[in-house]
Amino acid sequence: MPHPFIHDVARHVVTVAVATLTISTGHAQQTAEQLHQRTTAAMCANCHGSEGRTVAGSAIPALAGMPKNDMLRHMKAFKDGSRPATVMHQITKGLTDAQIETLATYYAATQR
Amino acid sequence: MKRRSFVQASMALGSVSALGSMVACATTGSIPKQARVVVIGGGYGGATTAKYIRMLSNYQIDVVLIEPDAAFVSCPLSNLVIGGSKTMADITTPYDKLSGKHGVQMVRDYVSSVDAEKKTVTLASGPSIRYDKLVMSPGIDLMFNTIEGLKEANTSGQILQAWKAGPETLALRKQLEAMPDGGVFAITIPEVPYRCPPGPYERASQAAHYFKQQKPKSKVLILDANQDVTSKGPLFKKFWADNYKGILEYVPQHKVVGVDAKTNTLKFEIQNDIQAQVLNVLPAMRAGNIAVQSQLANMNARWCGVNFQTFESTQAKDIHVIGDAIMIAPLMPKSGHMANSHGKVTAAAIVAQLSDMAVNPAPFLTNTCYSFVNDKLVVHVASVHQYDAKDKTYKTVPGSGGLSPAPNELEGVYAMNWAQNIWADSLL
Numbered sequence: 001m002p003h004p005f006i007h008d009v010a011r012h013v014v015t016v017a018v019a020t021l022t023i024s025t026g027h028a029q030q031t032a033e034q035l036h037q038r039t040t041a042a043m044c045a046n047c048h049g050s051e052g053r054t055v056a057g058s059a060i061p062a063l064a065g066m067p068k069n070d071m072l073r074h075m076k077a078f079k080d081g082s083r084p085a086t087v088m089h090q091i092t093k094g095l096t097d098a099q100i101e102t103l104a105t106y107y108a109a110t111q112r
Numbered sequence: 113m114k115r116r117s118f119v120q121a122s123m124a125l126g127s128v129s130a131l132g133s134m135v136a137c138a139t140t141g142s143i144p145k146q147a148r149v150v151v152i153g154g155g156y157g158g159a160t161t162a163k164y165i166r167m168l169s170n171y172q173i174d175v176v177l178i179e180p181d182a183a184f185v186s187c188p189l190s191n192l193v194i195g196g197s198k199t200m201a202d203i204t205t206p207y208d209k210l211s212g213k214h215g216v217q218m219v220r221d222y223v224s225s226v227d228a229e230k231k232t233v234t235l236a237s238g239p240s241i242r243y244d245k246l247v248m249s250p251g252i253d254l255m256f257n258t259i260e261g262l263k264e265a266n267t268s269g270q271i272l273q274a275w276k277a278g279p280e281t282l283a284l285r286k287q288l289e290a291m292p293d294g295g296v297f298a299i300t301i302p303e304v305p306y307r308c309p310p311g312p313y314e315r316a317s318q319a320a321h322y323f324k325q326q327k328p329k330s331k332v333l334i335l336d337a338n339q340d341v342t343s344k345g346p347l348f349k350k351f352w353a354d355n356y357k358g359i360l361e362y363v364p365q366h367k368v369v370g371v372d373a374k375t376n377t378l379k380f381e382i383q384n385d386i387q388a389q390v391l392n393v394l395p396a397m398r399a400g401n402i403a404v405q406s407q408l409a410n411m412n413a414r415w416c417g418v419n420f421q422t423f424e425s426t427q428a429k430d431i432h433v434i435g436d437a438i439m440i441a442p443l444m445p446k447s448g449h450m451a452n453s454h455g456k457v458t459a460a461a462i463v464a465q466l467s468d469m470a471v472n473p474a475p476f477l478t479n480t481c482y483s484f485v486n487d488k489l490v491v492h493v494a495s496v497h498q499y500d501a502k503d504k505t506y507k508t509v510p511g512s513g514g515l516s517p518a519p520n521e522l523e524g525v526y527a528m529n530w531a532q533n534i535w536a537d538s539l540l
Contacts, residue, residue: 030170032469038168039460043478045537046452047530050167055532059525086516086523087480087494094496094512099476 040099041106047087052107063103065112071104149462150233150243152223152402154179154207156448157435158249160455160538162216168463176217176241178233181278183207184539187308188448188482189531190277194285195318196326197487203277203531209540226406228428245462246431248408248416249451250400251276252307258396260370260379270373271391275307287390288319293327295389300368300378301336302396305415307436307446309343310493312336312394314483317348320356321486332360333388335378337367343445344483344515347491351519355486368393399437406431411439420505422461422471423454432458441506444497445479452538453477475499477506482527489519490527 030038041052044063048054052063063071077083079092079100092100151162154177162177184205192198210216222236226248232240254273256263265271272287274280288297297319301312316334323330341348341362352360370379377387398404398414408416408427416433417426420441425431435451444450457475464471477497482490495513497506516523 032464032472035168035460035464035469036472039456039472039475042164042456042460043453043476045456046449046478046534047480049533050163050537050540054529055536058529058533060529060533086520086526087492090494090512090514091478091480091496092512094476094478094498094509 037102037106040102041110044103044107052110053112062112063107064110066104066107068104068108071107072100075100075104148174148176148243149245149247149466150241151175151177151247151249152233153249153251153400153435154181154184154210154218155249155251155435155451156534156538157251157451157455158247159184159207159210160452161247161249161434161459163210163214163538164456164459165462166214166216168459169467171215173463173466174217175215176219176243177207177210178219178221178223178235178241179207180220180222182220184535185277185281186448186531186535187275187277187311190274190281191311191315191318192484192487193281194274194288194315195484195487196285196289196322197318200282205535205539207539213540223402226402226431228406228431231430244430244466247458247462248400248403248406248425248431248433248437249435249455250402250437252397252399252436252446253401253404254394255396255398259368259393261373262371262393262395265371265373265393268373270376271371271393273394274392275311275394275397284390284392288322291327291330291389294329295327296331296333296387297323297390297392298333298335298378298386298388299392300366300394301334301338301342302394303337303367304342305440305446306394306397308448308481309445310348310481310483313341313344313348314485315392316360316362317351317356317483317485320352320360323359324356328359330359332356333386334360334362335366335368335380335386336362336364338364340364343481344491344493347515347519348483348485351485351489351491368395397436399433403433403437408433409437415439420499421473421475421501422465423458424461432462434458441497443495443508444477444506445481445493445495447479447481449481449534450477450479452534453479455538473501480530482523482530484524484527485519488521488524490521490523491516491519492523492527 048063054062078088151158162175186203189203211218223233224236225234234240272280272284274284316332320332367381377385399409399416408425410427411417417439423432423434434454436446461471480494482492500507
């Protein structure tokens with residue numbers, strides 16, 4: 001009978017490995033639509049960090065994990081000019097509502 | 113040196129196979145096991161493409177990045193090194209995370225030739241690498257031979273360009289430091305298109321800021337081959353009038369055709385000669401040499417035509433060209449941010465093509481470009497470029513994009529954060 005602690009660790013490692021495999025298999029079968037959505041989201045990453053995760057201490061906000069409705073509200077306010085900005089009012093006016101919906105959905109589902 | 117490069121390349125290729133089989137075990141995707149993308153050039157465009165092909169393929173496509181330099185040195189912010197408020201270390205990022213974190217195989221070498229038929233690139237050190245897809249992100253080459261005497265004066269280190277950030281950036285800073293107070297620093301600008309439209313005006317502003325603090329009798333002279341300031345014109349000109357009056361002088365329509373290194377003199381197409389203590393001469397530019405040599409520069413023999421949906425060359429199948437080397441779409445700047453955007457659209461197109469998926473019918477690109485008018489105040493220009501399937505080009509969206517209303521400190525903070533985030537997005 002192995003030591004219970006070691007047994008737990010071993011079981012944990014197996015669980016993690018299976019979870020990782022599942023995720024990676026899921027991604028491997030990504031559809032064209034998913035690929036296009038990731039690329040759309042990547043257009044924010046130049047300023048807001050890869051996968052919406054900024055460097056530590058960034059004054060430019062991270063987008064990963066932002067609730068979808070919050071993102072939609074911010075983007076709409078930038079686009080209609082009701083929220084002042086340095087750059088975002090100019091960027092949002094170049095995006096369609098469908099593109100903004102894609103970004104909001106993507107980043108809400110991305111881990112912080 | 114040659115031997116070391118060869119060993120590095122061989123080791124890198126060996127580990128590509130090892131990594132390829134390791135990844136293949138863990139996945140069931142439709143991407144061919146032998147799929148391999150070679151990327152030439154580790155700037156904003158090439159590094160981003162390499163990283164995003166790995167990410168967007170869920171680490172299934174092998175990527176080899178060929179880059180001669182040991183570390184990435186950013187052109188954006190390099191003018192602050194010349195102005196004295198930043199150091200080379202501040203603008204330098206190592207390449208190790210691309211390999212360590214993302215599994216990109218780094219080969220430190222130049223490419224001596226490309227065989228588009230056999231789909232191979234040959235390294236300067238000898239070995240060849242086979243590719244399924246090739247991405248060229250060679251940046252620009254400076255056409256020194258368009259200005260008489262410039263090649264020799266640059267080789268000797270007397271007249272610098274410092275337009276490719278690196279050793280010349282620091283060397284130009286040292287020339288300004290060594291210049292006696294009361295001297296003149298002259299920067300000359302070629303006709304558009306050239307890399308980083310607002311860059312020369314930012315550089316002139318940085319020199320003026322330095323002189324104002326440290327050498328108040330000195331002058332900055334901008335000699336521009338263009339009709340007027342080519343980017344952020346009203347913003348720069350107002351700031352110069354308000355803050356650098358008597359220090360900075362802007363002179364349009366002056367095209368340099370020759371330099372005399374003995375007397376540090378500029379010769380112009382029309383006007384009289386001008387002498388200055390420090391000369392920074394920017395000649396006309398074209399796509400990086402490997403693209404020209406590979407016959408991809410099919411537009412005016414200077415820039416590479418591409419299919420904008422995929423950035424595949426209009427000249428050669430399965431070779432994609434991105435960044436400053438391409439023939440731009442209307443209002444598309446040659447900038448690092450734009451090259452990063454090109455890289456992502458290209459990475460996605462290549463992942464789709466190698467996976468037998470449809471290429472994105474409606475890609476778009478963003479650009480944000482910050483310029484420092486002193487060590488803290490910044491102005492920006494931003495734009496959004498949507499792909500137009502009918503006209504097969506990118507078009508800026510009416511009503512989108514624009515400029516800062518005036519130089520401001522908040523954007524100075526954002527500019528620094530932009531740099532940190534885009535370096536991480538491209539390299540880490």
